[in-house]
Amino acid sequence: MARPSRMGDIVAASAKVFREKGFDAARLDDIAQEVGMYKGSIYHYIDSKEDLLFAVVREPSERILGATRKLVEQELPAEEKLRRLCHLHVEVLVNVTPFAAVYIEEIAGKHRFPDWEAKDREYMRLVEDIMRELLGDRRDVDPPVAARALVGALNWMTRWYRSDGRMDADQIADQVADVFLGGLRG
Amino acid sequence: MARPSRMGDIVAASAKVFREKGFDAARLDDIAQEVGMYKGSIYHYIDSKEDLLFAVVREPSERILGATRKLVEQELPAEEKLRRLCHLHVEVLVNVTPFAAVYIEEIAGKHRFPDWEAKDREYMRLVEDIMRELLGDRRDVDPPVAARALVGALNWMTRWYRSDGRMDADQIADQVADVFLGGLRG
Amino acid sequence: MARPSRMGDIVAASAKVFREKGFDAARLDDIAQEVGMYKGSIYHYIDSKEDLLFAVVREPSERILGATRKLVEQELPAEEKLRRLCHLHVEVLVNVTPFAAVYIEEIAGKHRFPDWEAKDREYMRLVEDIMRELLGDRRDVDPPVAARALVGALNWMTRWYRSDGRMDADQIADQVADVFLGGLRG
Amino acid sequence: MARPSRMGDIVAASAKVFREKGFDAARLDDIAQEVGMYKGSIYHYIDSKEDLLFAVVREPSERILGATRKLVEQELPAEEKLRRLCHLHVEVLVNVTPFAAVYIEEIAGKHRFPDWEAKDREYMRLVEDIMRELLGDRRDVDPPVAARALVGALNWMTRWYRSDGRMDADQIADQVADVFLGGLRG
DNA sequence: AATGAATGAGCCTTCATTCAT
DNA sequence: GATGAATGAAGGCTCATTCAT
Numbered sequence: 103m104a105r106p107s108r109m110g111d112i113v114a115a116s117a118k119v120f121r122e123k124g125f126d127a128a129r130l131d132d133i134a135q136e137v138g139m140y141k142g143s144i145y146h147y148i149d150s151k152e153d154l155l156f157a158v159v160r161e162p163s164e165r166i167l168g169a170t171r172k173l174v175e176q177e178l179p180a181e182e183k184l185r186r187l188c189h190l191h192v193e194v195l196v197n198v199t200p201f202a203a204v205y206i207e208e209i210a211g212k213h214r215f216p217d218w219e220a221k222d223r224e225y226m227r228l229v230e231d232i233m234r235e236l237l238g239d240r241r242d243v244d245p246p247v248a249a250r251a252l253v254g255a256l257n258w259m260t261r262w263y264r265s266d267g268r269m270d271a272d273q274i275a276d277q278v279a280d281v282f283l284g285g286l287r288g
Numbered sequence: 289m290a291r292p293s294r295m296g297d298i299v300a301a302s303a304k305v306f307r308e309k310g311f312d313a314a315r316l317d318d319i320a321q322e323v324g325m326y327k328g329s330i331y332h333y334i335d336s337k338e339d340l341l342f343a344v345v346r347e348p349s350e351r352i353l354g355a356t357r358k359l360v361e362q363e364l365p366a367e368e369k370l371r372r373l374c375h376l377h378v379e380v381l382v383n384v385t386p387f388a389a390v391y392i393e394e395i396a397g398k399h400r401f402p403d404w405e406a407k408d409r410e411y412m413r414l415v416e417d418i419m420r421e422l423l424g425d426r427r428d429v430d431p432p433v434a435a436r437a438l439v440g441a442l443n444w445m446t447r448w449y450r451s452d453g454r455m456d457a458d459q460i461a462d463q464v465a466d467v468f469l470g471g472l473r474g
Numbered sequence: 475m476a477r478p479s480r481m482g483d484i485v486a487a488s489a490k491v492f493r494e495k496g497f498d499a500a501r502l503d504d505i506a507q508e509v510g511m512y513k514g515s516i517y518h519y520i521d522s523k524e525d526l527l528f529a530v531v532r533e534p535s536e537r538i539l540g541a542t543r544k545l546v547e548q549e550l551p552a553e554e555k556l557r558r559l560c561h562l563h564v565e566v567l568v569n570v571t572p573f574a575a576v577y578i579e580e581i582a583g584k585h586r587f588p589d590w591e592a593k594d595r596e597y598m599r600l601v602e603d604i605m606r607e608l609l610g611d612r613r614d615v616d617p618p619v620a621a622r623a624l625v626g627a628l629n630w631m632t633r634w635y636r637s638d639g640r641m642d643a644d645q646i647a648d649q650v651a652d653v654f655l656g657g658l659r660g
Numbered sequence: 661m662a663r664p665s666r667m668g669d670i671v672a673a674s675a676k677v678f679r680e681k682g683f684d685a686a687r688l689d690d691i692a693q694e695v696g697m698y699k700g701s702i703y704h705y706i707d708s709k710e711d712l713l714f715a716v717v718r719e720p721s722e723r724i725l726g727a728t729r730k731l732v733e734q735e736l737p738a739e740e741k742l743r744r745l746c747h748l749h750v751e752v753l754v755n756v757t758p759f760a761a762v763y764i765e766e767i768a769g770k771h772r773f774p775d776w777e778a779k780d781r782e783y784m785r786l787v788e789d790i791m792r793e794l795l796g797d798r799r800d801v802d803p804p805v806a807a808r809a810l811v812g813a814l815n816w817m818t819r820w821y822r823s824d825g826r827m828d829a830d831q832i833a834d835q836v837a838d839v840f841l842g843g844l845r846g
Numbered sequence: 847a848a849t850g851a852a853t854g855a856g857c858c859t860t861c862a863t864t865c866a867t
Numbered sequence: 868g869a870t871g872a873a874t875g876a877a878g879g880c881t882c883a884t885t886c887a888t
Contacts, residue, residue, distance in 0.1 A: 630812020
């Protein structure tokens with residue numbers, strides 16, 4: 103009774119290894135060792151290595167997508183929406199770093215897994231919606247370009263953010279929001 | 289005398305294949321076929337697959353770094369420097385897309401190849417310098433954060449920019465510069 | 475008390491799967507699924523996969539061998555014995571097709587399971603006895619060759635006989651007997 | 661110059677191993693060792709283990725099929741055709757035993773490789789043609805049944821024929837032909 | 847008796863790299 | 868310089884078997 107499945111451990115280990123080496127270079131052996139089982143045993147839970155990628159990526163992608171959907175529908179000034187979007191995005195990024203980083207590195211904007219492109223596109227459309235609200239009548243900035251600039255700015259954090267760094271995640275989210283809202287001029 | 293080495297072809301083919309499949313998943317065989325030779329023959333030009341990665345990445349990294357060094361030293365208003373930086377970055381990105389994309393995907397901000405981290409860091413410092421000039425006395429935005437936001441916004445283009453898209457590279461560079469200089473408010 | 479062991483089901487399922495895929499390619503999993511249990515559970519009944527092969531094969535081999543022993547000892551004309559042998563052989567073949575087919579494909583005439591070669595040899599000797607009776611003084615046909623020709627002709631049915639075909643098993647047995655008894659000439 | 665491909669050796673080794681252990685139980689390692697190379701090296705010549713099966717089986721199947729086509733078209737008494745068919749069949753069987761045996765054990769009459777069923781069927785049709793000629797007006801024996809009896813009788817030889825046995829292949833072929841032509845009565 | 851998780855060995859296949867020609 | 872064959876080390880995946888519950 104209460105024999106807990108080890109799928110959770112396996113997925114967490116996968117996230118860690120995928121993040122460290124990339125999906126292609128990651129070996130099932132690495133993951134197995136991380137969990138403390140034989141690599142063959144992992145196949146009790148999955149059918150292929152790719153399953154692990156999707157298992158890793160499912161949670162953060164659904165969480166960020168669901169939360170963003172709600173945010174866009176709320177009655178809030180566009181500025182506030184953008185700020186909250188930044189916090190949301192960053193929060194997922196740092197709270198489940200390995201999971202989110204794997205999504206960003208292996209899936210987002212790549213075209214390797216058609217099933218996942220839909221989620222990708224929906225998220226971008228939501229960000230574009232906020233951009234449109236924010237830009238109002240301005241025609242000098244293209245909402246899709248602005249949306250991609252913001253998402254790129256935030257996603258890039260997986261390459262440099264460290265939880266023991268000078269600034270915490272919320273401060274960074276605020277500063278990025280500040281820059282996009284008000285520009286950089288002194 | 290004028291027998292041109294085929295190293296150029298090999299590096300170009302490598303760039304293409306690395307970009308399409310990622311370095312780890314790319315096979316020497318793919319590259320060889322692209323050039324029209326046998327994979328064994330490639331070893332007349334290199335010692336290991338990794339050599340190809342560095343060969344691919346050398347040119348764009350040096351070009352962007354060299355040009356940015358010069359830019360920073362010039363007597364120009366900070367706004368202008370930032371705008372030119374955007375154009376420069378984007379120009380390299382789209383003119384040698386596969387090469388630059390490989391750098392961004394495989395090296396930038398990762399820590400797999402210590403030899404290349406120095407270049408990475410130098411570039412970031414140059415961008416931070418521009419940010420500092422631009423921010424002047426402002427203390428609410430951290431120059432390194434701002435620099436990383438900009439670089440992330442631009443680098444992300446490798447995931448979505450298409451040369452046959454609605455906007456050309458210079459327009460995009462201008463808009464990103466506009467956003468970072470003036471903010472997004474309508 | 476009347477709790478029937480499931481060994482019967484397991485053996486029947488094994489026969490089916492062995493016949494479909496061959497012993498080597500058959501997986502315990504296939505068999506378990508066929509019975510509706512987990513593959514681990516099968517080991518309450520057996521010690522190894524090979525046990526299943528022998529369990530499958532025991533019944534038809536004993537039945538055909540026992541019946542043939544009796545037949546040979548009977549006071550009957552040799553022609554009648556041969557005809558009855560054909561019917562017997564075919565009857566077992568079609569009534570327990572998967573079991574018999576497994577014997578024929580995996581054991582008969584192969585030398586992988588020494589324990590079973592004795593039965594094989596005994597059966598062949600019985601058929602040879604009938605052949606000898608039948609051939610009488612003829613020296614142009616070798617009884618062992620004739621015996622093997624007949625057995626081969628009948629065993630081959632596992633590769634082509636279908637219960638929904640044009641002829642039923644007894645018709646086929648009769649025709650084969652006719653051919654061996656009287657030749658094919660028009 | 662004249663660096664002979666080792667594909668021939670590999671196919672021969674495959675035939676040997678497939679015959680000894682069956683296709684499913686045969687390991688690439690066995691084959692590689694037989695040839696004296698690493699198992700990975702075999703993939704220089706093939707794409708999958710199945711390719712080896714087909715390579716093994718191609719020659720004998722084409723040889724027997726081609727020769728039988730010609731035989732059927734010849735102006736010969738039906739009796740002579742049947743006798744020559746036996747000799748042909750047996751000759752292929754014993755001259756390339758491992759190759760032919762693999763065909764018989766792994767392919768003939770099984771339905772695992774749809775591409776090969778056509779050859780199988782064509783051969784059976786040719787044998788049936790001979791049977792029809794031979795049976796003339798007789799309606800008590802079905803040509804397809806007779807054809808399958810003969811083919812089964814001959815194919816079964818892979819299970820018992822040994823080149824160092826009491827009788828040589830041609831003697832056996834003759835005796836089988838005698839039986840089918842004239843029956844077994846003394 | 848049955849479950850379901852895990853073992854551990856091994857198999858097919860891939861691929862960077864080497865090397866004789 | 869190029870070829871094409873071969874190497875040798877893994878890597879993903881399978882599966883008979885074991886075992887605690």
